[in-house]
Amino acid sequence: ALLMLVNAHFTPKLLAGKRVLITAGATLEMIDPVRGITNLSSGKMGYAIAQAASDMGADVTLVSGITALNPIANAANIKAESAQAMYEAVMSNIMNQDVFIAVAAVADYRPVTQQHEKIKKSTSSLTLELTPNKDILADVASLPNAPFCVGFAAETENLLEYAETKRKAKKLPLIVANLAKEALGSEENSVTLIDKNGAHPIQRASKTEVAKLLLQHIAHML
Amino acid sequence: ALLMLVNAHFTPKLLAGKRVLITAGATLEMIDPVRGITNLSSGKMGYAIAQAASDMGADVTLVSGITALNPIANAANIKAESAQAMYEAVMSNIMNQDVFIAVAAVADYRPVTQQHEKIKKSTSSLTLELTPNKDILADVASLPNAPFCVGFAAETENLLEYAETKRKAKKLPLIVANLAKEALGSEENSVTLIDKNGAHPIQRASKTEVAKLLLQHIAHML
Structure with a gap:
């Protein structure tokens, strides 16, 4: 805790007065x-960004799915376990935000039907019908007075190509591309920031360090 | 850690010399x-049983799925994340065990196909084909020199009826019936032990206390 206070004290207040909403976890x-x-997703990248944003002076709201991590001090911590709950939590807190960073690994699909009682095992196979969830980031980016929106792309192949396609499709000023197997659950991450000027690689570092460099990049774009 | 040592010191060694294999977690x-x-499943019930069995003098092997809990000291801790991995871990360690307690919430089904690359989101619905996993507990209970086998039944309805049906179908001397919403993720549990003599309710208590009472019941049946 002392180290965290020291870190906060010596971090330049690049985000002073800014309101930042971050989603994290699975x-x-x-x-x-x-x-x-x-x-x-372990939630570590999103929590590291929330902590770093707070250290840089931002007013942080953290909407968090499933994670074993402890809440961030000096942030508004909101739990939202399903994609639908996360959609509602983000939309009801998005007004007056300056920055929205969508780090959570939101399920793309949910079961069409949620059974009220535990499904009993049988010896036959089972078919699960899934339907797409709403896209939180795309909907926030489409708002009339949208905040500065940052997405994450965790891919297993064609990383930069998929990430840039996603950035353009959702009309984002900035997307963070990372390989799923290097990012998920790890204490470290290796990412590439992609904006309209191209790709900016950040070499492998702790998620805390990656978070700081990402937020510095964002601060310069605001 | 000191409290744990004191607990271990004052616990009667009801399972001295016994080899106990326990599965835990999701x-x-x-x-x-x-x-x-x-x-x-959080793994808390299975880990509490593993700790209590060790305190009672047993030689404990803990096969653990997904959990945020720390390994149990004085036990052989084996990780097995999928149902298939858990099946193999149990079967390769079951020889010469005196007691098998299947606490893990093993997935009844797995996807027929595991995609090698991340499935891309589309706007259309998706169908997931699932196939039944092998039943670890039933297969262990059917072994020629089967250990004393204990099952868990976490149900959302018809608790005692479903549990007794499961006990008879798998030919278990003992099954532990609990309601999913009272058990999963909680620090406490309320269970009913069911054996050939009928139902033995254990009133709501910490999982540590429930674990001790369960192991005492098992020790008297060996």
């Missing part, structure tokens, strides 16, 4: 009362 | 490299 889409679809 | 069945099907 969502969980329930199939029945005990089972669900989730993903490997 | 399994994760991958859909693609970043997404999977899991459940709400």
Whole structure:
């Protein structure tokens, strides 16, 4: 805790007076009362960004899915476990935000039907019908007075190509591209920032360090 | 750590010389490299049983799926994230065990196909084909020299009826029935032990206390 205070004290206040909304962690889409679809996001990257943004003087709201991490001091911490709950939490807090950083690994799909009782095992196979979830980031970026929107692209192939396609499709000023197997669950990350001027690689570093460099880049673009 | 040593010192050695294999936690069945099907088990009940069994003098092997808990001191800790990995870990360690306690919430189904690359989001719905996993507990209970086998039934309805049906179908001397919403993720649990003599309710208590009472019951049945 002392180290965190020292870090905060010596961090330039590049985001003083800015309101920053960050999503982090994985969502969980329930199939029945005990089972669900989730993903490997640990929440560490999003929490590191929330902490660094707070250290840089921002007023931080952290909307968090499933994670084992502790809440961030000096931030408004909001839990939202499903993609739908996260959509609602973001939309009801997006007014007057200056920056929106969508780090959470939101489920692209949810089961069409959520069973009220536990599905009993049988010896036959089972078919699960999935339907697409709303795209939180695309909808925020389309708002009339949208904040500065930053996306994350965690891919397993064609990283920069997929990330740039995603950036343009969602009309984002900035996207952070990273390889899923290097990012998910790890204490470190290796990312490439992509904006209209091209690709800016950040070499492999702790998620805390990556968070600071990302926020410096954002601060210069505001 | 001191408290744990004191607890271990004053616990009667009811399981001295016994070899006990315990599964705990949730399994994760991958859909693609970043997404999977899991459940709400925290691992706390299984880890509490492993700790209590060790305190009672048993030689404990703990096969653990997904959990945020720390390994148990004085136990052989084995990780097995998928149902198939857990099946193999149990079967390769089951020889010469005296007791097998299957606490893990093993996925009943896994995706028929595991995609090698992340599935890209589209606007259309998606169908996921699932196939049943092998039943670890039933297969262990059917072994020629099967250990004393204990199952867990986490249900959302018809608790005692479903649990007794499961006990008979898998030919178990003992099953532990609990309601999913009272058990999963909680620090406490309220269970009913069911054996050939009928139902033995244990009133709501910490998982540590429930673990001790369960192991005492098992020790008297050996």
